Amino acid sequence: MSSAPVEGSGSAVPRGGGRDAITGAARTIFAERGYHGTSIRDIAKRAGLSLSALYYWHPSKQHLLAALVEEITHDYFQRCDRALREATDEPAERLAALVRTTVEYRVSRRVESNIATLEWRNLEPENRERLDGLRRAATRLWVDLIADGVARGAFHCAHPDDARRAIVAACNAIAQWYEPGGGITLPELAERYTAIALRIVDHRV
Amino acid sequence: MSSAPVEGSGSAVPRGGGRDAITGAARTIFAERGYHGTSIRDIAKRAGLSLSALYYWHPSKQHLLAALVEEITHDYFQRCDRALREATDEPAERLAALVRTTVEYRVSRRVESNIATLEWRNLEPENRERLDGLRRAATRLWVDLIADGVARGAFHCAHPDDARRAIVAACNAIAQWYEPGGGITLPELAERYTAIALRIVDHRV
């Protein structure tokens, strides 16, 4: 479920050609019409390839979705992880870093964000379970961060889980309403959502 | 789009025969597998009816979805509207009323909430446009309420639209993670989200 054609192995970062055309097309159309609303023919047509070429790179439609969701989830988690490693120890700054990363991701990889959110349920159990670890790891970043802030008296929310869910839901929703070229700059948007998040956890200095 | 075969309107909550078995089954399965992931045969089977009986009551799969989404959107809007009419003039109380209504709806009509949210994009343009008025009316309730609170000095958020979106997203998300019998009572949950919403709009007494 990574980058080489079905039965082979090869460079982990394929350039050009078939594979990328396919995942690119799949990304766009899955986002537009959803997994079940998309046919493998639609994808092949958009990729400018034959139907069979698609099967050279991916053994099934489900595999294509799983590969997509995997890349997205992985990418998002890594960005979060890196952002936290680059942040100081201070809870408010760490929360800000996570919110900023998330907002940026929802905006700059808007299409992908919606796929990971909406098509998750269309993963077959096997794939879902495999990726669930990554997902929970991302959740744990939020959980730990908020727990730490509460423990150290920086945050004062009585129900950290609800606070976390509210923050994450608010950030995720951006991918659904944001329209590029809509006037707001990304840093400004990130700042606004950071402020909201800090209010949700009842941050006091 | 309600109780009579193929066309006509009537009571939204009929009892008995074919029509209800069908919408009931559709509700469940659309929620489980999504519109495109559901076959009309699945619905008929679950409803305990023949495939053709389904077409006696609804002229198409799309009509069935539209009827469902319409009922849900309508019902939600009416509850919000009523809650606001029964609330006092005080911004915080009005916000609380709206949040409470929404949380309750997301919990008590969890399945329906997810349909209205996730399957909206699978409505054909004609149906989407027809229902869009209702949707915008619901949004306006939030917009006006928050604007009023800001104007009267009860709320202090600099970006009311972002505040609104955050609150609504947080409330809506409940339908995705809430599991009945999960320990939290509904009033308690409503209270928690009211608190979160008041913090998001930066309510001060």
Next chain:
Amino acid sequence: MSSAPVEGSGSAVPRGGGRDAITGAARTIFAERGYHGTSIRDIAKRAGLSLSALYYWHPSKQHLLAALVEEITHDYFQRCDRALREATDEPAERLAALVRTTVEYRVSRRVESNIATLEWRNLEPENRERLDGLRRAATRLWVDLIADGVARGAFHCAHPDDARRAIVAACNAIAQWYEPGGGITLPELAERYTAIALRIVDHRV
């Protein structure tokens, strides 16, 4: 397969109501779209009756077609027969009478003529066989008439069967191209086709 409701008996010439509405509707739509292109629902709708009412009068769609074709074939044959009985013994006049009757029928019962011609093949064997007698009787009128004309030296065609087929085909085709209100009067048209027929049989005085 005549005029009374399926299981009952009654007046042989039903007036008004259901039965006539149905056959009227069937006539029109069978002519427009053909037997297999017409659904029983189309007929019921056009007749302003429920689907089931149709089954009160006719046990099946096939029966409806057969009843229609029977009436048409019968009516045509009777008109031919009467015309010949009213004609003199002279071959040319008898041929003229038959042509005139046929032309008139194709024009005045245009829709019916096309049904009898085009939908004949959609009769089930049983019905086709039953009506074939009538059809052959009509053919025999032409055959005998022409044979008589030849025998008596009025007609001089070497191949009477081909002459007959040509005349009949030419007359029948009128139902396909004739448009009411198209400038030609019926008597004029009949006269033209009589002239053609007389030339085909090589009539000489």
Next chain:
Amino acid sequence: MSSAPVEGSGSAVPRGGGRDAITGAARTIFAERGYHGTSIRDIAKRAGLSLSALYYWHPSKQHLLAALVEEITHDYFQRCDRALREATDEPAERLAALVRTTVEYRVSRRVESNIATLEWRNLEPENRERLDGLRRAATRLWVDLIADGVARGAFHCAHPDDARRAIVAACNAIAQWYEPGGGITLPELAERYTAIALRIVDHRV
């Protein structure tokens, strides 16, 4: 609408694989049962292919009919055109050429003739309009020829349109009654109908 899958044009008489098996089967069954009386499964079965293979070659049942009718109409027109180009300038000979060509076509491509005649009305408007030009061109061959014969004093019919319709109807009808191996040779049949046609236009030397 010929040899390549779904679109493209090519030789009208290919040999071999899928496409021809399909059009061959469609020809036979459309002729036997009519367009609406034929199911796409019947065709696939007769062609010895799967249902889906049929859709590899033709995008729809309607396309299949249109392709068939187009080939037939085109072929017939070309034969007429060639026959006239090879004929002398003499009206009677030209009429004979056209009648002979038509009779031959109705006999040798009997099945196809009936399809073009009977299924024309089952073409969707778009296809019908597209092919109508060809149809009218064929009609014009007759019209011009007869007008010329009248102008030059070779034909003496008072109503050339009726003469033409009668001749064409007579020739076309052959496809409905002719049975191969019925005793008459094709040249003999063509000669008989030529004689009839010349009588219809009242040809005199």
Next chain:
DNA sequence: TATGAATGAGTGTTCATTCAT
């Protein structure tokens, strides 16, 4: 790397027909 030709199961939908009322 890719394609053209094919397939079987499944899609949404319509069909003629039935039956209790």
Next chain:
DNA sequence: AATGAATGAACACTCATTCAT
């Protein structure tokens, strides 16, 4: 004399997938 509700079989068509080349 007519209807509302239902059915099973069939309809045209699309699906994800395969395989020889």
